[in-house]
Every structure is written in C-alpha cells, then in structure tokens.
Amino acid sequence: xxxxxxxxxxxxxxxxxxxxxxxxxxxxxxxxxxxxxxxxxxxxxxxxxxxxxxxxxxxxxxxxxxxxxxxxxxxxxxxxxxxxxxxxxxxxxxxxxxxxxxxxxxxxxxxxxxxxxxxxxxxxxxxxxxxxxxxxxxxxxxxxxxxxxxxxxxxxxxxxxxxxxxxxxxx
Amino acid sequence: xxxxxxxxxxxxxxxxxxxxxxxxxxxxxxxxxxxxxxxxxxxxxxxxxxxxxxxxxxxxxxxxxxxxxxxxxxxxxxxxxxxxxxxxxxxxxxxxxxxxxxxxxxxxxxxxxxxxxxxxxxxxxxxxxxxxxxxxxxxxxxxxxxxxxxxxxxxxxxxxxxxxxxxxxxxxxxxxxxxxxxxxxxxxxxxxxxxxxxxxxxxxxxxxxxxxxxxxxxxxxxxxxxxxxxxxxxxxxxxxxxxxxxxxxxxxxxxxxxxxxxxxxxxxxxxxxxxxxxxxxxxxxxxxxxxxxxxxxxxxxxxxxxxxxxxxxxxxxxxxxxxxxxxxxxxxxxxxxxxxxxxxxxxxxxxxxxxxxxxxxxxxxxxxxxxxxxxxxxxxxxxxxxxxxxxxxxxxxxxxxxxxxxxxxxxxxxxxxx
Numbered sequence: 001x002x003x004x005x006x007x008x009x010x011x012x013x014x015x016x017x018x019x020x021x022x023x024x025x026x027x028x029x030x031x032x033x034x035x036x037x038x039x040x041x042x043x044x045x046x047x048x049x050x051x052x053x054x055x056x057x058x059x060x061x062x063x064x065x066x067x068x069x070x071x072x073x074x075x076x077x078x079x080x081x082x083x084x085x086x087x088x089x090x091x092x093x094x095x096x097x098x099x100x101x102x103x104x105x106x107x108x109x110x111x112x113x114x115x116x117x118x119x120x121x122x123x124x125x126x127x128x129x130x131x132x133x134x135x136x137x138x139x140x141x142x143x144x145x146x147x148x149x150x151x152x153x154x155x156x157x158x159x160x161x162x163x164x165x166x167x168x169x170x171x
Numbered sequence: 172x173x174x175x176x177x178x179x180x181x182x183x184x185x186x187x188x189x190x191x192x193x194x195x196x197x198x199x200x201x202x203x204x205x206x207x208x209x210x211x212x213x214x215x216x217x218x219x220x221x222x223x224x225x226x227x228x229x230x231x232x233x234x235x236x237x238x239x240x241x242x243x244x245x246x247x248x249x250x251x252x253x254x255x256x257x258x259x260x261x262x263x264x265x266x267x268x269x270x271x272x273x274x275x276x277x278x279x280x281x282x283x284x285x286x287x288x289x290x291x292x293x294x295x296x297x298x299x300x301x302x303x304x305x306x307x308x309x310x311x312x313x314x315x316x317x318x319x320x321x322x323x324x325x326x327x328x329x330x331x332x333x334x335x336x337x338x339x340x341x342x343x344x345x346x347x348x349x350x351x352x353x354x355x356x357x358x359x360x361x362x363x364x365x366x367x368x369x370x371x372x373x374x375x376x377x378x379x380x381x382x383x384x385x386x387x388x389x390x391x392x393x394x395x396x397x398x399x400x401x402x403x404x405x406x407x408x409x410x411x412x413x414x415x416x417x418x419x420x421x422x423x424x425x426x427x428x429x430x431x432x433x434x435x436x437x438x439x440x441x442x443x444x445x446x447x448x449x450x451x452x453x454x455x456x457x458x459x460x461x462x463x464x465x466x467x468x469x470x471x472x473x474x475x476x477x478x479x480x481x482x483x484x485x486x487x488x489x490x491x492x493x494x495x496x497x498x499x500x501x502x503x504x505x506x507x508x509x510x511x512x513x514x515x516x517x518x519x520x521x522x523x524x525x526x527x528x529x530x531x532x533x534x535x536x537x538x539x540x541x542x543x544x545x546x547x548x549x550x551x552x553x554x555x556x557x558x559x560x561x562x563x564x565x566x567x568x569x570x571x572x573x574x575x576x577x578x579x580x581x582x583x584x585x586x587x588x589x
Contacts, residue, residue, distance in 0.1 A: 016356060016446060018554040025534030026559045028238060029245035032212050032252075044556040064357040064390070068554060070292040072213060072308030093361050093392055094292055098308035146196050146322065156310050157220050166198045166322055 006084035006105075006122040008056035010114050010131075013045050015062035019095065021045040022066070022074040031073050038077040055082030058120055060111050062088065066095025075099040075106075085122055087111050087129060087140070100147045101156040109140035145169040174421035176328040177395045178363035181303040181418075185286045193327040193427070202285040203297075204228040204315045207272050208235045209533075210290035210308070212249045215256045217313035227319030230280055231262040234272035239528040241267075242536040262316070270501030270527035273297065273469040276304075277380055278503055282406070282414035283398035288315045293469055293551060295391065296384035299376060300405075301398030301418040303363075306387060326363040326392045327427040333370030335435030340586040342479065343378030344471055344549065344569035347385045348440040350432060352450030360390030362427065365420060367397060370434040376405040377475040384470050385551050388447040439584045441547070442567040445555040453572050456582040462544040463494045464577040466570050467525075468532045471549035472500030476570040477508045481516040483574035483588050488521050490580025495522040496538045498530035520577070534559030547576045 013021075021044045023037060030037040042049045042059070059078060065088035066074060075098045078086060085105035089112070099106040107122065109129055114120070118133035129138040143151070146168045153159035160166065173190040175183065183191045185199035206214045211233045218226070233253050241247035250267075257264035265275050272289065273296040281287050283301035287294060290312040297304035307321070315321040337346065351358075364386045371379070379396045386394025396402070398418040406415045439453040466472075466480050477499065489495045497517045499505040505527050508514060514524050523538075531538025532550040539559030540546055546558060546565050553565035568576070571585035578588060 018552075020534075020552075020554040020556045024556045024559075024561070026539070026556070028209060028533070028535045029243045031209055032245065032249045044561040064360070067356060067390070068292065068552060070290055070294075070306040070308055071209060072290075072310060090357060090360070092357070092390060094306055094308065094387075097311065101308060101310040144324075146324070156314055157217055160221060160314055160318060165318060166320060168196055168198070168322055170196050 006056060006124070008054065008058050008084050008120060010058050010060045010116065010118045010120050011046065011049055011053060012114070012116045013042070013059060013061045016064050016067060017045055017061050018068040019066060019071050019074040020068055023071055023077055034073065034076055034080055037073060038080040041077045041081045050081060053081065053083065056084045058122070059083050059086045060114050061086065062111065063090050065091050067092035070094045072098040072102060075104045076102050079104040100150055103151065103155050107140040109138050174423035174425070176363065176424040176426065177365050177397065177418065177420045178303055178326055178328050178393060180420065181284055181286060182323060182325050184284065191325045193325050195325045196322060197325060198320050198322055199286055201228045201288055201315045201319055201321050203230040203276065203280050203287040204289070204312055205232045205234060205272055205276060205294065206290040206309065206312050207237055208239070208246070208250055208253060209237045211253045213309035214290055214313040215252060217310050218317050221313065221317045223317035226260055226262060226316045228316045231316045232265055232280060233257055233262055234265040234275060235267050236271045237529045237533055238535045239267035239526070268502055268526070270499070270504070271469040271472065271529055273384065274472065274500035274504065278409055278501060283402060283416050283418045288312055288321055292387050293384050295386045295394050296380050296469060298383040298386070298393050298395040299379040300402055301396060303393055303395065305393045326361055328363045328365045329359055330426040330429045331364055331366045331432060332368040332429055333366060333432045333434050334368055335370055335433045336373050337434045337437060340571055340589050341437050341439055342569040342571055343374060343381045345440040346432065346434060346437050347382050348442055348450050348567065349437055351385065351389045351448050354389040356388065356446055356448040357390040362391050364389070364391045364394045366394065367420070370432070371396065372399065376401055377473045380473065381470055388551055439569060439572050439586065441572065441582060442553055444553055444564040444566065447553060447567065453568060453582055454584040459582040460545060461493050461547050461576050461581060463496065463538065463540060463546040464573050465496045465498065465531050465538060465546060465548040465550065466573045467498030467500065467530060468550040469500055470551040471570050472498060472504060474504050474507050476549065477513050480570040480574040481513045483571060483578065483585055484516050484520040487578045489577045493577050493580045495520065495577045496525060496531060497522050498525045498537070499527045501527050531558055547573055547582060549573050
C-alpha cells in the first residue's frame with residue numbers, strides 16, 4: 001500500500017451490496033472488456049454513480065459488502081473506475097480476497113457516521129479514515145499479515161512470480 | 172492427537188501437517204481446480220501472466236456452462252479462448268452440452284478428502300462428497316492451477332447438527348433456506364459449515380449437494396458432509412466406487428458454534444426478494460402471483476429434483492399466466508430424466524425444457540424476466556438484478572414448491588397438492 005493519504009468523496013451504498021449490483025449478469029458479455037464494464041460499475045445499486053464519481057472517490061458500504069458470485073471482475077471494475085478504496089462495516093469473503101489480489105484497498109471500519117458526499121481522507125499507513133466534513137476519525141481494522149504481504153508485492157500473481165511460489169506469514 | 176473437524180482434517184492433510192488450528196494460514200496442495208466461461212478467460216490471462224509452462228494441479232477443468240451455447244458473439248469469442256487454452260495447456264474442457272460445473276464436478280471429478288477450488292462461488296457444493304471445496308476469484312484459481320497450491324486461512328467450523336427426517340413434500344432446500352434465515356446472509360462469513368447427525372445420515376446425496384451448494388449464501392467458505400455409505404452409493408452409481416473412502420470429523424472436535432436443526436419441524440420455505448435470508452413459510456405467501464417458474468440449476472437440477480417436481484405436475488398444467496422453465500443440471504441428468512419420461516410430463520404441463528446449464532439463473536439468457544415480473548426459482552440467489560432485470564422480483568423455493576406454484580399460478584405450499 002502507498003504511504004500517501006487518499007482523498008475523495010463518499011458514495012453511500014448500504015448493506016448487502018452484491019456482485020450482481022456491482023457487475024450484473026446481464027452485462028456478462030462485457031467481462032472480457034473491463035473498461036466497458038467499468039462504465040456500468042454498481043449501476044444496479046446507484047445508476048448515477050459510474051457517471052458522476054470522480055477518480056479517488058470512495059465506495060462506502062454497510063454490512064456484507066460484495067456478497068455473492070466469485071466474479072473478480074467486481075473489484076477490478078471498482079478499481080478501474082478510479083475508486084480509491086471500498087469502506088464497509090464488513091465484507092463477504094470472496095470479494096475481500098479478490099480485492100486484495102487485484103490491489104483494491106478494502107477497509108473494514110464503522111461507516112455508520114459517514115454522510116453522502118462527505119469529503120474523506122484515508123490514511124492507509126496510519127490505519128484511519130478522516131471524515132473532513134464531520135471531523136470524525138474512524139480507525140479501520142488492520143489487514144491480516146498475509147494480505148499485507150500480497151498487497152505489498154503488488155497482488156497475488158506478482159507475489160508468486162517474485163518468490164517462485166508462496167512466501168506468506170503464518171499468522 | 173488433536174481432535175479435528177472435517178475441514179481441519181482435510182486442510183492439514185493437504186498442507187502436510189498433522190494438525191491445524193482455526194486462523195492458521197496454510198499453503199495447501201490443490202486436487203481439483205475449475206473455472207467457467209465467466210471467470211475462465213480472466214483466469215487464463217493470469218496463468219499466461221504467470222508464464223507457467225504447464226499446469227501443476229492434478230485436475231484442471233474449464234466449464235462452458237453460464238452462456239451455453241453462446242447467445243452473443245462476445246461470449247462466443249470468450250469461449251473460443253477457453254477451448255484454445257484447454258487444447259494447448261492440457262486442461263480438461265467441459266463444453267456447452269455437458270452442464271453446470273458444480274454438478275459435473277460432483278459427477279466426475281471431486282472425491283472424498285479432496286481440496287477443490289473453483290472460480291465460482293458455488294464450488295462449495297462439492298463439500299457434499301466429503302471434500303473441502305471453496306469458491307475463489309480467477310486470480311486465485313489461476314495460481315492454484317499453475318502452481319498446484321493455494322493459500323487458505325483455516326476456518327472456524329460451525330456444526331450443523333440435524334435430527335429427525337424431512338416430512339413428505341418438504342425438501343433439503345427448505346431446510347437450507349430455513350437455516351440461512353436463522354444464520355443470516357453473513358452469519359457464517361469465513362466459517363466452515365459441517366453438517367452431521369442422524370438427519371444427515373438419512374439424507375441422500377442430492378439433498379446433501381443442495382445444502383453444501385447454498386453454504387455460501389450464509390457467507391461460509393465451505394460446507395462439508397461426512398463421507399459415508401450414501402457417498403459410496405452415489406459414486407458407485409457413477410462407476411467411481413474406487414474414488415470412495417470414509418471420512419468424518421474426529422469425536423471431540425471443537426466447534427465455534429453448534430446449531431441444532433430438527434428436520435421434522437421444517438416446512439416448505441421461500442426466500443423473498445432480494446435476499447436469501449429473507450425467508451417465510453411458502454403457505455404465508457399464498458396469493459403472490461408468479462409470472463415465471465424456474466426448476467433446475469446447480470442447486471436443484473438433479474434427477475431427484477425433477478422427479479419431485481414431476482410428481483406434482485402429473486396430469487396438471489401450468490397456470491395460463493405462469494411460464495415454466497425446466498433446466499437440468501447436467502447432460503447425465505437430462506438423459507436420465509428423458510429416459511424416465513419426465514420431460515413428457517413437463518411438456519404436457521406446458522413447460523419449456525432447456526439444455527443443461529446455468530440457464531436463466533444468472534440472467535444471461537433462457538428466461539430473463541420482464542419489468543415488474545415475479546419469478547419463483549429453485550436456484551440459490553434472488554439478488555436484485557440476478558435474473559437479468561433489476562426491475563424484477565425473485566423468490567426461491569424447492570422443486571416441489573416450484574411445481575405447485577406453476578400449477579396454481581401463485582406461491583403455493585406443495586403439500587396442498589400432494
């Protein structure tokens with residue numbers, strides 16, 4: 001992860017945002033054209049998001065963000081659309097793992113006090129989200145060491161190439 | 172010796188360790204790695220990026236099942252990529268006629284004690300054979316295929332202790348929807364669901380596959396069944412008895428939580444839009460008009476499911492306003508169903524019988540819903556937009572509930588028609 005703080009606006013999405021919201025089956029034919037698919041990112045949850053978000057903005061969810069399908073295209077197009085990170089109270093397992101593998105920061109934190117379009121600053125190294133609109137400072141749950149290693153190496157494929165296989169901490 | 176859960180036992184064996192504990196990160200040897208036509212092209216890209224000369228996982232299979240046969244040129248081109256990769260890499264191809272990956276994995280590839288990874292979230296279905304099977308993304312599966320290994324955090328296990336037997340007209344699907352309603356859609360996130368008890372001993376493989384298939388709908392990483400005589404009979408019927416071995420958790424293994432389920436108390440249950448854990452008794456939803464019924468998919472597209480649906484249909488037609496689509500899970504299922512005359516029953520009832528595959532479940536083709544339309548499906552997900560239209564409404568139920576609903580044209584408890 002970068003030491004630089006990320007800055008952008010919050011887009012609120014609520015609980016149980018599924019991979020069908022993020023990258024729906026009706027756009028299955030765009031899975032081999034990710035830049036096109038990214039133009040529809042999260043369309044079924046907030047149709048205006050893809051068109052109005054600015055690079056660096058944050059996707060802010062509630063509980064169980066990313067539930068459903070294993071489609072890695074979901075975190076890939078959130079990243080490709082330019083979102084700085086996804087913040088949520090909790091994440092579904094496969095989405096979380098996929099996000100780390102493709103280098104999208106996913107931060108588990110108390111998002112309940114964040115307002116729509118609040119200006120946020122995310123300090124990845126410092127482990128906190130600062131809501132510049134409300135003044136709140138929200139700590140996020142540190143990533144497990146295994147995921148810190150994969151992210152630091154630039155994703156899973158880069159990790160495996162770099163070490164000739166897995167070289168992960170046990171904890 | 173430490174007493175191990177089924178998940179711990181399988182993961183320890185694949186990591187070359189005597190024992191593992193929840194939370195431990197292991198590097199485990201992969202037996203079976205799969206991808207499908209939605210996730211396969213990206214996995215192939217990642218394998219090529221890895222520059223691997225050959226695939227090291229013993230069994231690598233690509234399934235063309237989600238958009239089979241291709242309804243659009245973009246998808247036909249993606250499928251060409253998969254066929255070409257299989258030809259050059261030696262990976263096995265399961266082409267458009269063969270059916271849904273999870274059913275095919277259970278029929279032909281997974282065996283008790285295996286570690287199965289798949290770029291499809293319902294890969295967990297293979298846990299019904301006594302395997303540790305889990306869904307991952309394309310990149311994880313690409314690394315698994317190429318290196319023969321994957322990293323896993325050993326999950327805490329929930330023991331789902333099932334007593335009693337399901338009543339007539341009540342199916343494993345009803346039990347699972349009830350359980351997910353109790354646990355919640357994220358109630359088992361990161362956990363392994365280990366099913367057991369006399370109610371599971373008495374449950375044949377088709378029902379076990381349904382339970383494991385939907386474990387991910389409670390957030391679980393895996394769902395696991397012991398490997399016993401039912402597993403053996405299932406494999407023997409497929410000429411695979413040599414693949415069988417007994418496997419069970421150690422007595423005294425430690426569980427984070429034990430959930431007791433009395434199968435005899437389960438009633439026909441339906442998930443309401445747009446969440447699987449939004450459950451209600453089918454009888455309480457009487458009066459909900461339904462435009463389309465889908466019977467099939469990896470969740471409930473097996474021969475026994477089609478029999479349960481046909482039992483209620485014999486001599487009855489679908490309601491005039493309710494379309495009925497039947498999609499067998501695999502070619503083997505379709506062949507057996509046709510031989511038994513089940514397709515005639517469905518055709519006589521006014522059904523469309525499609526080729527085996529994922530069909531309408533994923534919203535790509537073969538039964539996309541119109542604006543405001545309501546579907547009752549035997550699939551595993553009813554998320555907003557799932558069946559190709561964010562303006563539609565999906566209910567989930569058992570094959571018997573689906574058949575009864577198609578006859579009545581509204582959501583119906585199948586016991587009314589028995």
